Amino acid sequence: xxxxxxxxxxxxxxxxxxxxxxxxxxxxxxxxxxxxxxxxxxxxxxxxxxxxxxxxxxxxxxxxxxxxxxxxxxxxxxxxxxxxxxxxxxxxxxxxxxxxxxxxxxxxxxxxxxxxxxxxxxxxxxxxxxxxxxxxxxxxxxxxxxxxxxxxxxxxxxxxxxxxxxxxxxxxxxxxxx
Numbered sequence: 244x245x246x247x248x249x250x251x252x253x254x255x256x257x258x259x260x261x262x263x264x265x266x267x268x269x270x271x272x273x274x275x276x277x278x279x280x281x282x283x284x285x286x287x288x289x290x291x292x293x294x295x296x297x298x299x300x301x302x303x304x305x306x307x308x309x310x311x312x313x314x315x316x317x318x319x320x321x322x323x324x325x326x327x328x329x330x331x332x333x334x335x336x337x338x339x340x341x342x343x344x345x346x347x348x349x350x351x352x353x354x355x356x357x358x359x360x361x362x363x364x365x366x367x368x369x370x371x372x373x374x375x376x377x378x379x380x381x382x383x384x385x386x387x388x389x390x391x392x393x394x395x396x397x398x399x400x401x402x403x404x405x406x407x408x409x410x411x412x413x414x415x416x417x418x419x420x421x
Contacts, residue, residue, distance in 0.1 A: 268314040269345035273354025275308045275324045283308020284326060284358060292321040317347045322356060329358040364401070368409045375409030 275287040289310045291300035302310040321342045324331065343351055364383055368376045383401040386392035405411045 267348045268316055269347065269349035269351065270311065270313045270315060271320075271322070271343060271345065271351045271354055272309070272311045273322070273352070273356060275304050275310065275326075275356045275358060277329075278357045278359040284329070287324050287326040287329075287356075287358065289356070290323045290325075291315065292323050293318060315345050317345050317349075319344050322354065324356040324358055326358060328360060330361040331356075331358060365411060368405050368411060375407075376405055377407045377409055379405045379409070379411075381405060381411045 275284045275289065276282060277284050283304070283306075285304055285306045285308060287304040287308065287310075289302045289304065291298050291312060300312055300315065302312060304310045319342050343354065345351065368379050368381065370376070381403050382399055384397040385400045387396050387398050403411055
């Protein structure tokens with residue numbers, strides 16, 4: 244009976260060591276570019292996000308804007324790129340983020356992430372008598388062409404509504420239009 248257990252154990256170990264049974268990792272390589280110039284951006288933090296939560300996998304782009312992740316477990320991921328002074332291009336409401344499917348042993352190359360210079364405007368809207376103004380319209384304007392800025396010389400560049408607590412964050416605002 245002892246030799247049967249040993250033989251069964253050898254068969255299991257042999258089966259698990261076969262490449263077609265093992266779950267091997269995959270890798271991803273790509274570049275982060277500045278949309279305006281088309282150039283690679285150095286020192287960008289790129290994170291792997293799984294199931295909506297950032298994981299522990301992160302990389303910093305090199306001087307050419309290139310990044311790489313080795314040994315990623317198989318599954319669907321989203322890459323998130325952040326750099327101070329830059330924003331990710333806005334997605335239409337309801338449009339899911341672009342994801343990448345990593346299959347066992349895959350080497351995904353040519354991933355292109357785009358950033359643009361910009362920022363956002365955020366805050367809480369309220370008064371002394373009403374500390375929170377829910378669903379209030381908030382707009383950002385830019386002065387156009389005149390030395391002094393007045394209602395006739397402005398252009399709206401962003402608009403949003405406050406939430407139920409009076410908090411707001413504008414759509415990503417490109418400083419070139421501010």
